[in-house]
Amino acid sequence: EPEVTQTPSHQVTQMGQEVILRCVPISNHLYFYWYRQILGQKVEFLVSFYNNEISEKSEIFDDQFSVERPDGSNFTLKIRSTKLEDSAMYFCASNLSGGPSKSQYFGPGTRLTVL
Amino acid sequence: DAKTTQPPSMDCAEGRAANLPCNHSTISGNEYVYWYRQIHSQGPQYIIHGLKNNETNEMASLIITEDRKSSTLILPHATLRDTAVYYCIVHNAGNMLTFGGGTRLMVKP
Numbered sequence: 001e002p003e004v005t006q007t008p009s010h011q012v013t014q015m016g017q018e019v020i021l022r023c024v025p026i027s028n029h030l031y032f033y034w035y036r037q038i039l040g041q042k043v044e045f046l047v048s049f050y051n052n053e054i055s056e057k058s059e060i061f062d063d064q065f066s067v068e069r070p071d072g073s074n075f076t077l078k079i080r081s082t083k084l085e086d087s088a089m090y091f092c093a094s095n096l097s098g099g100p101s102k103s104q105y106f107g108p109g110t111r112l113t114v115l
Numbered sequence: 116d117a118k119t120t121q122p123p124s125m126d127c128a129e130g131r132a133a134n135l136p137c138n139h140s141t142i143s144g145n146e147y148v149y150w151y152r153q154i155h156s157q158g159p160q161y162i163i164h165g166l167k168n169n170e171t172n173e174m175a176s177l178i179i180t181e182d183r184k185s186s187t188l189i190l191p192h193a194t195l196r197d198t199a200v201y202y203c204i205v206h207n208a209g210n211m212l213t214f215g216g217g218t219r220l221m222v223k224p
Contacts, residue, residue, distance in 0.1 A: 004158075031210060033210065033211075035212075037156075042214050042216060043159060043202075043214040044214070045211035048210035048211060050210075056209055056210050056211055058211070089156060091158045093159075099209075099210065100145075100207055103149065103164055104161065105161060106158035106159045106160065106161075107158050108157055109157065109158050
């Protein structure tokens with residue numbers, strides 16, 4: 001069964017450093033998402049991406065964040081200058097089409113620790 | 116998206132059916148009911164979704180009341196591996212899923 005994959009599984013970085021989290025969505029999916037979950041808190045939506053553009057983003061997704069689909073398979077989340085409060089699990093998801101009729105499939109997550 | 120209300124926790128005996136309720140009294144006609152689960156900080160796992168009719172797949176059944184104001188996720192024969200947080204999400208327009216606190220299901224031997 002096809003899966004969303006994410007690398008690395010755990011990333012440790014110093015405050016102020018840039019990090020890039022990588023995702024390989026399911027191959028025929030067209031919509032891509034990033035969510036995050038701070039330890040002990042709810043899963044929060046960050047951004048959705050379709051046709052090489054951001055289609056929706058939350059208040060959390062400020063200028064420090066960017067997303068990119070650099071080739072036909074990868075989808076990346078970049079945090080330009082990490083802060084302590086960026087420490088969280090980051091989940092990538094994908095689905096065949098946007099909107100509510102098609103389910104989103106999530107990857108296993110990247111645990112980001114900012115020191 | 117409409118708000119959902121779920122009990123914070125439930126227990127179930129291994130091998131028995133787990134029935135997880137969800138209230139979504141403000142749901143509108145074009146909003147889908149989705150269920151996901153999260154096993155110990157892993158990525159949320161899609162279980163099932165429906166609009167009006169009851170749905171069944173290899174993992175679970177979804178029962179939606181006729182007025183659509185509540186639903187129940189049924190795991191017919193719960194195993195220890197079904198211990199997880201279960202999220203009921205009402206999804207309308209847009210692409211984002213809004214996760215609440217969910218129900219922490221503990222399956223006990």
